[in-house]
C-alpha cells in the first residue's frame with residue numbers, strides 16, 4: 312500500500328469520525344445513532360416517497376379496497392398512534408396516514424418517517440393475525456418511525472457513499488436532490504434493519520401495544536407465526552426485519568413487564584386517522 316493511499320485512508324477516517332461526532336443522535340432507548348440526514352429531511356422525503364409508492368396501487372384500484380379490513384387496521388393503528396403521541400408529543404404534528412395495499416402474495420408492513428404506514432393484504436391472509444398480534448406488527452413499525460430509524464438508514468447509506476466518494480472511486484455523484492432524497496427514503500424501508508434497530512423497535516412496539524390495550528404475549532405468538540411461515544417462500548417482512556435468534560427470548564422477558572399497562576382499566580385514547 313502506498314504512503315499516499317495510507318494518508319488518504321487516514322484522512323477519510325478522520326472525516327467520518329468528525330461527521331459521527333457532530334451528527335450523532337441518541338435514540339429513545341439511549342442508543343447512539345449516526346444522523347447525517349435530519350428527521351425533518353427524512354419526513355419531507357418520505358411524504359413524496361409514500362405518495363409515489365402508493366400511486367400504482369391506487370391507480371389499479373388496489374388501495375383500501377376492503378372497507379372492513381381498512382376499518383380494522385385503522386381501529387388498531389388509531390389506538391397505537393394515540394400512545395405514540397403520548398410517548399413523543401411532537402409527533403402530534405405528524406400527518407399520520409394508514410393505507411392497506413391489496414397484494415395477497417406480499418407479507419409486509421412498514422412505516423416511513425413521519426408516520427406513513429402501509430400494510431399488505433398478504434400479511435393478513437397468510438399470517439392470520441389476531442388483533443393483538445396485528446397491534447404488535449403495527450406497534451413495531453410505528454416504533455421504527457418514532458426512533459428515527461429511516462433517517463438513520465438514509466444516513467448510513469450516505470456515509471458509505473461519502474466514504475466511496477472520498478476514496479476517489481467515484482468522481483462525480485449528483486448531490487442529494489429532492490427526487491434523490493425521496494428515492495433514498497423509499498429505498499430505506501427496503502433495506503434490512505440492524506439488530507440494534509430491531510431490538511429497539513421490539514422494545515418500544517410492545518410497550519405501545521400494551522398501553523393501547525393489546526396483549527403483550529401476542530408479540531411472542533406473532534413471531535412464532537412469522538418464523539413458521541418463513542419456512543415457505545420468502546417473506547418481504549423478514550428480509551427487512553431479520554429474525555434474530557434471541558428475539559423470542561427478549562420478547563418473553565419483556566412481556567411480563569408490560570402486563571401492568573395491558574391490564575389497566577378504562578378506555579384507551581384513539582387517534583382519528585384521516586381518510
Ligand SMILES: [Zn+2]
Pocket residue numbers: 451455504508509512551552
Ligand atoms: Zn423491524
